[in-house]
Amino acid sequence: MNATTRATAAATALAALLALTACSSKATDGDTGGEKNAGGVKTGEGVSGKTIDLGVLTDMTGVYATLGKSVTQAQQLYVDQTNADGGICGHRLKLTVRDHGYDPQKAVAAYTELEPKVLGFAQFIGSPFVAAVKQRVDGDKGLVLPQAWSANLLGSPYVRVIGSTYDLETINAIDFLMKEKGLKKGDKLGHVYFEGDYGESALKGSKHMAAKAGLTVVEQKIKPTDNDMTAQVSALKKAGVKGVVISAGPRQAASLVGVAAAGRFDVPVIGNNSAFAPQLLATQAGPALEKNYYVASPTLPIGADTAAAKKLVADYKKAHPKDSLDNGVVAGWTAASVFGEALKKACEDKDLTRDGVGKALLTLDAFDSGFGVRQDFTDPKAPSSRESVILRPDKRATGGMKVVREPGAAQAARGYTPGG
Known part of the structure; x- marks a missing residue:
C-alpha cells in the first residue's frame, strides 16, 4: 500500500481499531503466577532465562522514518552498553523491533504480535496508535514509553509520557x-497541524495560550501525506x-518555511x-529554516x-559513523535509560514482572539522562515535565540545532491541566 492510499484509509482503519482494541487477546492478567529465579526475583512475560525482551514499535519507512531510525539505534546502543556492563539484575536486554511505517493497521497488529x-515497550511512535491500544495496555500492564506526547495518553500507570505533552x-x-x-496581544497566530491526537493536542495548547494572551488562532488542519504547504501559507498570509x-x-515544516520565504512572508x-x-x-x-x-x-x-551529551555523541558516532546525529538520538537514549532505571529499581524490589516494573517507575521523581530536564514519574496523570x-x-551545530532558550516552563504552562 503506498503512502497516499494509506493516508486515505488511515482514519477509517483507526476508528475501527479503536472499537476493536478494547478487548485484549489474553484472558488473564499477565502477572499472575509469576515465577522466581535463583536470586528470588519474581519474573513474568518478557523475561526468559537470562534475557529481558523489550518491544520497539517504530517508523522506519513512513513520515517519521528519520526519527524512528535514530530513536531505535540509540536504544540499541543503550542495550549494547548495558549488556557489556553485565546487564540488569543478571539479565541481558534484548530489543524486538517492528516497523509499522506510520500505518494504523500495522501499528496495532505489531502491538498484538509482540x-x-x-x-514492555521502550518505544512506540505515533500518538493515535498508542491511544488505540491504551485500554489494552492498562489490562496487559506492560510499560509503554511512547515517542509521542499527546495529552490523551496521560492517566495510565503503564503508558508514560516522557517530557511535556504537546x-x-x-x-x-x-x-x-x-x-x-514580537508576537503580541491582538495578533493572529497561525497553527498548521496534523489531524489526530498529535495535532489536536497541540492545538489545545495554542487555544489556551491565545485565550490567556489575547491572540486569535487561525487553524490549518492537514494530513500526514500533505507535503506541499503552499495552500496553507497562502491562507495564513x-x-x-x-x-x-x-x-x-x-x-511539512520544511515546505511551510520554504514556501513562506519564497513568498516573502517573513x-x-x-x-x-x-x-x-x-x-x-x-x-x-535550509537557509530559510536557519533564519525563521x-x-x-x-x-x-x-x-x-x-x-552526557558529549559521551553519547562519541558513542553513537562510533556505532553509526555514516548516520546523522539528531534529537531522535536523545529521545531514544532517554526512553531506554528511563526503562533501564525502572528495571534496576524493580530488581531491588525483587519483582521483574510487568506490575513490578510499573510500580518501580512510580518511584522515579528526579531522573535526568544528562540533557537538562529532570523527569518526575510519580503521577501517571501528569507528564514527567512541563x-x-x-x-x-x-x-x-552538532545535530543541526542550537539552544536559544534554556529549559523552562511558561507561567501559562505551570497553571495548565494537560488535555484541558
Missing part, C-alpha cells in the same frame, strides 16, 4: 514567540498572521519537537554542552 512476548510544549513555544519574536506554530512532520515559525530533522538543512529550505524556524524540545539537543527548550536550526 505484547505476549515482551516485558499542549504544554505549544504553550511554551508561543510564550517564546511573544517574549522573543491572507489572514495576516504574525507567527506560526506547526504541529506536523519535518517535511514571520517566525515554531514547531513541536517532532517537526524537524537536521537533514533538512541540506535542502533548498524554531523548535520546542523536551530536552537539550544532542549537541548540548554536557558530559518544561521545554527552544532550539534553532544551525548547520554548524
Whole structure:
C-alpha cells in the first residue's frame, strides 16, 4: 500500500481499531503466577532465562522514518552498553523491533504480535496508535514509553509520557514567540497541524495560550501525506498572521518555511519537537529554516554542552559513523535509560514482572539522562515535565540545532491541566 492510499484509509482503519482494541487477546492478567529465579526475583512475560525482551514499535519507512531510525539505534546502543556492563539484575536486554511505517493497521497488529512476548515497550511512535491500544495496555500492564506526547495518553500507570505533552510544549513555544519574536496581544497566530491526537493536542495548547494572551488562532488542519504547504501559507498570509506554530512532520515544516520565504512572508515559525530533522538543512529550505524556524524540545539537543551529551555523541558516532546525529538520538537514549532505571529499581524490589516494573517507575521523581530536564514519574496523570527548550536550526551545530532558550516552563504552562 503506498503512502497516499494509506493516508486515505488511515482514519477509517483507526476508528475501527479503536472499537476493536478494547478487548485484549489474553484472558488473564499477565502477572499472575509469576515465577522466581535463583536470586528470588519474581519474573513474568518478557523475561526468559537470562534475557529481558523489550518491544520497539517504530517508523522506519513512513513520515517519521528519520526519527524512528535514530530513536531505535540509540536504544540499541543503550542495550549494547548495558549488556557489556553485565546487564540488569543478571539479565541481558534484548530489543524486538517492528516497523509499522506510520500505518494504523500495522501499528496495532505489531502491538498484538509482540505484547505476549515482551516485558514492555521502550518505544512506540505515533500518538493515535498508542491511544488505540491504551485500554489494552492498562489490562496487559506492560510499560509503554511512547515517542509521542499527546495529552490523551496521560492517566495510565503503564503508558508514560516522557517530557511535556504537546499542549504544554505549544504553550511554551508561543510564550517564546511573544517574549522573543514580537508576537503580541491582538495578533493572529497561525497553527498548521496534523489531524489526530498529535495535532489536536497541540492545538489545545495554542487555544489556551491565545485565550490567556489575547491572540486569535487561525487553524490549518492537514494530513500526514500533505507535503506541499503552499495552500496553507497562502491562507495564513491572507489572514495576516504574525507567527506560526506547526504541529506536523519535518517535511511539512520544511515546505511551510520554504514556501513562506519564497513568498516573502517573513514571520517566525515554531514547531513541536517532532517537526524537524537536521537533514533538512541540506535542502533548498535550509537557509530559510536557519533564519525563521524554531523548535520546542523536551530536552537539550544532542549537541548540548554536557558530559552526557558529549559521551553519547562519541558513542553513537562510533556505532553509526555514516548516520546523522539528531534529537531522535536523545529521545531514544532517554526512553531506554528511563526503562533501564525502572528495571534496576524493580530488581531491588525483587519483582521483574510487568506490575513490578510499573510500580518501580512510580518511584522515579528526579531522573535526568544528562540533557537538562529532570523527569518526575510519580503521577501517571501528569507528564514527567512541563518544561521545554527552544532550539534553532544551525548547520554548524552538532545535530543541526542550537539552544536559544534554556529549559523552562511558561507561567501559562505551570497553571495548565494537560488535555484541558
